[in-house]
Amino acid sequence: MGLLVEHIYKSFGQFQAVKDLSMEVKEGALFGLLGSNGAGKTTTMRMVLDIFRPDSGQITWNGKAIHDLERRELGYLPEERGLYPKMTVEEQLMFLAQLNGLSKSAAKKELNEWLDRFQINANRKKKIEDLSKGNQQKVQFLATILHNPSILIMDEPFSGLDPVNAIVLKDAFLEMHRRGKTIIFSTHQLDQVEEMCEDITIINKGEVIVQGNVQEVRRQHGRNTVRLKLDNDAEASWLDALEGVQVTKRRQDYIEMQIRNDFNPDVILEEALRHAGHVSRFELVEPSLTDIFIERVGKIALPDAPATIA
Amino acid sequence: MSNTTEVPPSSTGSSLSDQSVLAVRSGGDTRSNTLHNVGLILRREYKNRVTQRSYIISTIVMMISIFLGSCVPTAIEFFTTHTNTPSQVAVVNNAGSVAGLDGDPLLHYISNSLNGTTTPPDQTKSQKNSTSHFTLQASAPDDQAKLQNEVKTGKISVLLVLTRTNTQDVKFTYYTALTSSSYDDSDLTQIQTMAGQLSVLDRSSRLGLSAVQTQQLFAATNFQVVHTQADQGPSSLAAYLSGYFIGVVGIVLIFTAVYLYGIWIATGVAEEKGTRVMEILVNAATPFQLLWGKILGIGAAGLTQMICLTVVGYIGLLLQKPLEALLSLGNGSSSILNSIDFLHTSTTLLAFLMIYFILGFLLYATLFAALGSLVKRQDEVQNAIGPVSGLFMIGYMASFIGGSTSTTATWFQVMSLIPFWTPTMMLMRIATSNVPAWQLWLSIGLLLIFIVICGWISSRIYRFSILLYGQKPGLRQLIKLMRA
Numbered sequence: 001m002g003l004l005v006e007h008i009y010k011s012f013g014q015f016q017a018v019k020d021l022s023m024e025v026k027e028g029a030l031f032g033l034l035g036s037n038g039a040g041k042t043t044t045m046r047m048v049l050d051i052f053r054p055d056s057g058q059i060t061w062n063g064k065a066i067h068d069l070e071r072r073e074l075g076y077l078p079e080e081r082g083l084y085p086k087m088t089v090e091e092q093l094m095f096l097a098q099l100n101g102l103s104k105s106a107a108k109k110e111l112n113e114w115l116d117r118f119q120i121n122a123n124r125k126k127k128i129e130d131l132s133k134g135n136q137q138k139v140q141f142l143a144t145i146l147h148n149p150s151i152l153i154m155d156e157p158f159s160g161l162d163p164v165n166a167i168v169l170k171d172a173f174l175e176m177h178r179r180g181k182t183i184i185f186s187t188h189q190l191d192q193v194e195e196m197c198e199d200i201t202i203i204n205k206g207e208v209i210v211q212g213n214v215q216e217v218r219r220q221h222g223r224n225t226v227r228l229k230l231d232n233d234a235e236a237s238w239l240d241a242l243e244g245v246q247v248t249k250r251r252q253d254y255i256e257m258q259i260r261n262d263f264n265p266d267v268i269l270e271e272a273l274r275h276a277g278h279v280s281r282f283e284l285v286e287p288s289l290t291d292i293f294i295e296r297v298g299k300i301a302l303p304d305a306p307a308t309i310a
Numbered sequence: 311m312s313n314t315t316e317v318p319p320s321s322t323g324s325s326l327s328d329q330s331v332l333a334v335r336s337g338g339d340t341r342s343n344t345l346h347n348v349g350l351i352l353r354r355e356y357k358n359r360v361t362q363r364s365y366i367i368s369t370i371v372m373m374i375s376i377f378l379g380s381c382v383p384t385a386i387e388f389f390t391t392h393t394n395t396p397s398q399v400a401v402v403n404n405a406g407s408v409a410g411l412d413g414d415p416l417l418h419y420i421s422n423s424l425n426g427t428t429t430p431p432d433q434t435k436s437q438k439n440s441t442s443h444f445t446l447q448a449s450a451p452d453d454q455a456k457l458q459n460e461v462k463t464g465k466i467s468v469l470l471v472l473t474r475t476n477t478q479d480v481k482f483t484y485y486t487a488l489t490s491s492s493y494d495d496s497d498l499t500q501i502q503t504m505a506g507q508l509s510v511l512d513r514s515s516r517l518g519l520s521a522v523q524t525q526q527l528f529a530a531t532n533f534q535v536v537h538t539q540a541d542q543g544p545s546s547l548a549a550y551l552s553g554y555f556i557g558v559v560g561i562v563l564i565f566t567a568v569y570l571y572g573i574w575i576a577t578g579v580a581e582e583k584g585t586r587v588m589e590i591l592v593n594a595a596t597p598f599q600l601l602w603g604k605i606l607g608i609g610a611a612g613l614t615q616m617i618c619l620t621v622v623g624y625i626g627l628l629l630q631k632p633l634e635a636l637l638s639l640g641n642g643s644s645s646i647l648n649s650i651d652f653l654h655t656s657t658t659l660l661a662f663l664m665i666y667f668i669l670g671f672l673l674y675a676t677l678f679a680a681l682g683s684l685v686k687r688q689d690e691v692q693n694a695i696g697p698v699s700g701l702f703m704i705g706y707m708a709s710f711i712g713g714s715t716s717t718t719a720t721w722f723q724v725m726s727l728i729p730f731w732t733p734t735m736m737l738m739r740i741a742t743s744n745v746p747a748w749q750l751w752l753s754i755g756l757l758l759i760f761i762v763i764c765g766w767i768s769s770r771i772y773r774f775s776i777l778l779y780g781q782k783p784g785l786r787q788l789i790k791l792m793r794a
Contacts, residue, residue, distance in 0.1 A: 084585065084587055086362075
C-alpha cells in the first residue's frame with residue numbers, strides 16, 4: 001500500500017502549483033521526487049505532510065487519510081534549513097523530539113545514540129550558531145529522524161555538504177532505509193538517484209512528466225543511444241551520411257549518436273567494418289537520468305520565476 | 311540563487327486566493343495533543359527568555375530603579391527639610407507705634423504672623439531655634455545703611471524698613487539680595503501679606519477701633535457648601551493628585567510592559583520565520599499551538615518580571631515608614647505617603663494593575679503575533695506593528711490628558727470601556743475616582759470577549775502567513791483570508 005497520492009491539485013491565487021499529480025510510494029521504498037526549481041516539489045511535500053491541504057484529490061497512507069495520521073509518523077527535513085540559533089544542540093533536539101510526541105526519557109535515549117553515531121557528542125552543549133555548517137546539517141537531520149517516524153520527507157538532504165559529511169549523512173540515510181522507513185526525497189544530483197532509488201517521479205510545472213521504476217524509465221527512454229569508438233578513425237565522418245543516425249557528441253574516447261527507433265544498430269557495426277575501422281568500443285546505452293531529465297524538462301523549462309510563496 | 315522553493319511568480323503571489331487559507335492545517339487538530347504541545351512550546355519560550363542575559367540585566371536594573379523610585383518622596387522630604395535655611399529678617403522701625411504696637415511686641419506680632427505660630431512671646435526664642443523659617447531682629451534706625459550692605463552681601467536675607475508717609479500710612483520698604491526677575495521669592499509674598507494685615511490694623515487703630523473690633527471686622531464669612539451628590543472620588547485635591555501619581559506609574563508600567571512583551575512576541579515569531587525553524591515546527595505542531603505556546607510563554611516571562619518589579623516596589627513602599635523614622639523626619643504629617651491611605655490605595659490598584667496587565671497583554675499579544683508572522687525578517691517588525699502600537703498609544707495618551715483634567719468626563723468613561731484602551735484608561739479612572747462596579751465588570755468582560763475575537767482572527771492570519779515569504783498581503787486580502 002504505502003503512500004498513495006491521487007490526482008491532487010493545488011493553486012495559490014492564479015498560480016497552479018500542482019496539477020493532477022498522482023504517485024505511489026511503496027512502504028519502505030526510497031523514492032526520488034525530481035524536478036527543476038519551482039516545479040512543485042516542496043508544495044507536493046508539504047501536502048504529503050499535511051501542512052497544506054490539496055484543493056482537490058487525496059493522499060493516503062496505507063489506506064488512511066494523511067491528515068488522520070499521527071504526526072510523529074512523519075519526519076520533515078525542509079530545504080530551507082533552520083534551527084533556533086541560540087539553543088544548544090541538546091535542548092533543541094529534546095524540544096523537537098518531545099514536540100513530535102516522544103517522552104522525555106525516550107528522547108534522551110535516542111539523542112545519546114544518534115549524537116554518538118554522528119560524532120557530535122562533544123557539541124551537545126554548544127549553541128547551534130556556534131557550530132560548523134556541516135554539524136548544523138547533522139543536527140537538522142537528527143531533528144527530522146529523532147522521533148523515529150515511519151515516513152521521511154527530505155527536501156534536498158545532501159545539498160551544501162562537504163564530501164566527508166555527505167558520506168556520514170548518506171550512511172544515516174541508508175540506515176533509515178534499512179530500518180524500513182519510507183523515504184521521499186528530492187535532489188538535483190541525479191546520479192545519487194540512480195544509485196539509491198527504485199522509483200522516481202519527475203515533475204515539471206506541477207505536472208508529472210516521467211514516473212516509474214528507475215530501470216524502466218531508463219529503458220523506456222533508452223536503447224536509442226549508441227557509443228562507438230574506432231581506433232583508426234576518430235572522426236568516422238561516414239556516420240553523418242547514414243539515414244536514421246544523428247551524431248550527438250564526438251569525444252576523444254567515443255562518438256555518441258542517437259538512432260531512430262526502427263533503426264537496427266547492427267547496421268552501424270557493419271558500416272564500420274566496411275570502412276575498415278578497428279572497433280574498440282560499441283555499445284547500446286540507456287540514457288542517464290540526467291539525459292532524460294534534460295530531454296524532458298529542458299524542452300519546456302522556463303527561467304526561474306521570482307520566489308514569492310512557499 | 312538556489313533559495314527557491316516551489317513558488318509562484320510574484321505577479322500572482324499578491325492575489326492570494328481563498329484556497330491557500332483553507333489549505334493550511336487547522337487549529338482544531340484532534341490527533342495532536344494540544345495541551346502537551348502548547349506546554350512544551352510555552353516552557354521553551356519561557357526558559358529561552360528568562361535565561362537571556364538581556365532579560366536578567368534589564369530586570370535587575372528595573373528592580374533597582376523601582377526601589378530607588380519608591381524612596382523618592384522620602385528623599386525629597388529629607389532634602390527639603392535639611393536645605394530649608396531660615397531667613398534672617400532685620401526690622402528697622404521708623405514709624406513709631408504701629409497699630410498700638412512698638413518695640414518687642416511689634417516684633418513678636420511680625421514673627422508670629424510670618425511663622426504662623428501663636429506661641430507666647432517667652433517661647434519664641436526656642437521656637438526660632440527649631441523650625442521657624444523667619445528669624446527676626448530689631449535694629450536701630452542708625453544701622454540702616456550698614457544693614458542694607460549686609461543684605462547685599464547675603465549676611466541677612468531681608469531688611470524691612472517701616473516708615474510713615476505724609477498721610478500717616480505705614481510704608482514698608484523691603485530690601486533683598488534677590489534680583490527683580492527672581493520668581494522664587496516666597497519670603498516676599500509672606501512678608502507682603504503680613505504687611506498688608508499690619509497696615510489694616512494700623513489704620514483701624516487710628517480710626518479708633520479696638521483690636522477686638524478689628525478682629526470682628528475681619529472674621530471669616532460663614533459660608534457653607536452642601537453637596538447633594540455622593541462623593542465621586544477622593545475628597546481633596548491632594549488625594550486626587552496622589553491618585554493621579556499612582557495611576558501614572560501604573561499606566562507607564564502597563565504600557566511599557568505590554569508594548570515590550572508584545573514586541574518580544576512579534577520579533578520571536580519573525581525570528582522563527584527568518585531562521586526557518588518554522589518549517590519544522592509546523593510539521594510537529596499546529597499553528598494554533600505555536601501561537602498560544604508563544605504568547606503564554608512570553609507572557610509568563612513578562613509576568614515574572616512584573617511580579618519581581620511590583621514586589622520590589624511594594625517592599626520599597628513598606629520600608630518608607632521605618633526609613634522616615636530613621637531619618638527623623640518629624641511627624642511626617644506633610645508626607646505624601648501618610649496624607650492619604652497610600653498603601654491601601656496601592657493594593658487595590660495593584661490588583662487591577664495585574665488584571666489589566668494580563669488581559670491587555672493577551673489582547674495585544676495576539677495582534678502582535680499576527681503582525682510578526684506577516685513579515686519576512688526581524689528588522690521589518692517595527693514597521694509592521696506600527697498600526698497596533700498607535701492604537702495602544704491613543705489610550706496611553708488619553709489617560710494622561712484625562713487624568714490631568716478629569717477622569718469622570720463622559721468621553722473618558724466611554725473610551726475607557728473600549729477594550730483596546732481599557733488597560734490604561736480604566737486604571738487611571740480607578741486611581742483617581744470611584745468607578746462603578748458594573749463598569750469594571752463590563753470592561754473586564756469586554757476585554758475577554760475581544761481577546762477571544764482577536765485570538766481567533768490572529769490564529770487565522772498566523773496559520774497561513776507563517777510559511778509565506780512573499781510580500782505582505784494588504785488589508786483587503788487579510789480580510790478576505792480571514793473570512794475564508
